[in-house]
Amino acid sequence: MSKIACFVEKYNFTDPREESALQNFKAAAEKQGSEFHFLFREDISEVPRYDAIFIRATTDPLNTAYVVSKTAWELGLKVIDDPESITICGNKIHQYALFEKYNVPRIPTMFLNKDELHHKKISEIFDALGKPVVIKAPYTSFSRYVEKAACETSFRDVARRFFRKSDVLAIQKFTPTAFDWRIGVLNNDVLYVCKYMIPKGKWKHGAKLRGKPTVIWGRTVSLRKREMPSRLREVALKACSVVGKGLYGVDIKEVDGDYVVVEVNDNPSIYAGYEDSSDRDIYRRIINYLSE
């Protein structure tokens, strides 16, 4: 029997679908005889009392979640998301550089340093990637800090905003599709398969309505793992292999009959009735991994 702590923030309980998923994890743990406790920010000093830590709060090397992850790791606890996965997934520059190094099929990507924001470089980027391009801040998550630019003026405007926090940005070829594959992977094995549909007239899964702060999300269509094309599986697992052996959500686009990786996310969304619709065993498998 192991004692599992699930590190959460209050916002993890605001969406009933996420809250329900968290309760499913708790039920799965208790069913196999483990203890499962929610650990909040004020209880971080209790990390050493547990055998495993499961992080559901948003991760980033600058967030409290990293402190929890690294503390657990240093103490020899089993941890999802492990610090290295947070470091690689939390910085898309790091991730794309690894994809390039290990030849992971990916969307054509260039990097832009802060002092390269000039006409010549921007022209080079448009020449290489076409118009529009997608400008991505390295810390992007939930479709935020990813914007399109079709001319030098808007390119400069977006880049300047993103350069406030990071000195390097990723620029990608604009690759519109009707949906992104979302492949859940745990320990180098596929956990679930979904299609994240892109809302009509938009190009991201989560998109803002013009002039409004509200974000609309495309539907999530869950599929059975056995229906997954083998090439899709191969690409998803290859992308994860350069990150680590934890729990990931890989975003993949289908382009001209092949698959290209958009990004690998640590701390993937798991909402009851969505990612778990076709493969109900995801809770058990994640808990088993933590209690091994």
Added chain:
Amino acid sequence: MTVLVVSNIDLTTKLQVVKPTTFLDSIIKEPTLNINNEYRYLKTGYYVSMHAEILGNRVIPSCENIIDSSRTPIFLLRAAKAGVLTLPVLVTDSVKKITNELGFPVLIFAVNPFIYDGYKIAGNKSALYRAMKSLGMNYKFAVCAQPLRGELSAVKTYFGKTVNQDIDIQKIAEKVYRIFGIPICKLYIQKTVDKAYLCGLQPVDKEELSEQDLKIISKEVSLISEQGEPFGV
């Protein structure tokens, strides 16, 4: 052995020094010494180390050490594991917890994505509320608290060396460099009558680097380049 020196600081050395942006556009595969006054995550100093690691170069400092040294609770945990004296640490957003478990005065560092330097000392509950409001960004983030038992000093260190004459402080600076390999940093150390405790690490502003500091840094860079230390070759 050739050591590639990448620096955003004008060093007084005859060695060939590459600017960070030049290195980021290159594929030079050599042990890399990354000299920067600040190794903040997402800033150029971090990306130089990241690029070197992707190229497969041994690099000082590593990305892991850059991140960990800037997260005070992790920095202190790893330092303590390696035998450096530290005081009990609390990561929390609860004033009550700090009051009950640490008492006063307490030393507070930020643990959030936006504040990377500075600290507050709280001698009573109302000062603690103010400190947590400020460093916790209106109580939105946790802070890192530790008791204040002695006199707090900010000590600039270069490759583990400091001009501070206190032997205990010099020993801590050396050890911290051995553990984290951050060439240029400012250490916060508390000194009681008989002991010195490590409290935190922060970047050094470029304006804080004196002529003498630059000479020390340049000398150390030359030594590393000649001897290949601490790349272990």
